[in-house]
Amino acid sequence: MGLLSNKVERNEIKPGDHIYTYRAVFTYSHHGIFVGGSKVVHFRPERNLDSSIESSSELYDPISPQSACPIFPDCGFRQPNSGVVLSCLDCFLRNGSLYCFEYGVTPSVFLAKVRGGTCTTAVSDPPGTVIHRAMYLLQNGFGNYDIFQNNCEDFALYCKTGLLIMEKLGVGRSGQASSVIGAPLAALLSSPLKLLMPSPVGVATVTAGMYCMSRYATDIGVRSDVIKVAVEDLAVNLGWAAPNDEAAQENEASDRQLMTL
Numbered sequence: 001m002g003l004l005s006n007k008v009e010r011n012e013i014k015p016g017d018h019i020y021t022y023r024a025v026f027t028y029s030h031h032g033i034f035v036g037g038s039k040v041v042h043f044r045p046e047r048n049l050d051s052s053i054e055s056s057s058e059l060y061d062p063i064s065p066q067s068a069c070p071i072f073p074d075c076g077f078r079q080p081n082s083g084v085v086l087s088c089l090d091c092f093l094r095n096g097s098l099y100c101f102e103y104g105v106t107p108s109v110f111l112a113k114v115r116g117g118t119c120t121t122a123v124s125d126p127p128g129t130v131i132h133r134a135m136y137l138l139q140n141g142f143g144n145y146d147i148f149q150n151n152c153e154d155f156a157l158y159c160k161t162g163l164l165i166m167e168k169l170g171v172g173r174s175g176q177a178s179s180v181i182g183a184p185l186a187a188l189l190s191s192p193l194k195l196l197m198p199s200p201v202g203v204a205t206v207t208a209g210m211y212c213m214s215r216y217a218t219d220i221g222v223r224s225d226v227i228k229v230a231v232e233d234l235a236v237n238l239g240w241a242a243p244n245d246e247a248a249q250e251n252e253a254s255d256r257q258l259m260t261l
């Protein structure tokens, strides 16, 4: 993997890796955890939760109606009311290139990366732990989207590190979320092509430096307000209600449906 790209081949990724791909010609990235067997666990807000979310942008990776998977019958599996989805690698990538998110990079490498959301200074847990978190959340959900401000990158970062930032409506953990805060800067820097556009060189340099420093400050590897949370304790730590009997029955019902497929 080079400094400017984390692009990898399919045979290079291992179970427990945090992978991502770019959608819509590099405008945003979609992240997931490769769990082996050509399967990826990833997070997206459930459909029909909020029609404004669904229609606002492709950022939320809506499921297209005609995307039924021809290869794996369980592709697209998710629990009712959960945004955590199991997909095959092909459906996850949608012909996009495959990239591997880097963990445990040095601060200098982190700052040298042109794009946010491709690496972190935080260290990954062992693959078995990562896969356990991903599969657990597939079965139990990843919480309320509004409260948690989750996105797919937050989900993958949590699965890899177990780290959560304990603030309710803050910046969020991911580079993608912090890019929203610095939208003009992110827009300037989000595309290598745009860097080639004529612009005052001094201004570009200064804003690039500011952007990198703010990105570094929001990296979960260097934040002081992160805590390690076991996946089984997620609900308790975040004040989510315990799953009630009705939900449990729904889950059982969906398990039965799945088995009849």
Ligand SMILES: [Zn+2]
Binding pocket: 069, 070, 071, 072, 075, 076, 087, 088, 089, 090, 091, 092
């Ligand atoms: Zn598929």
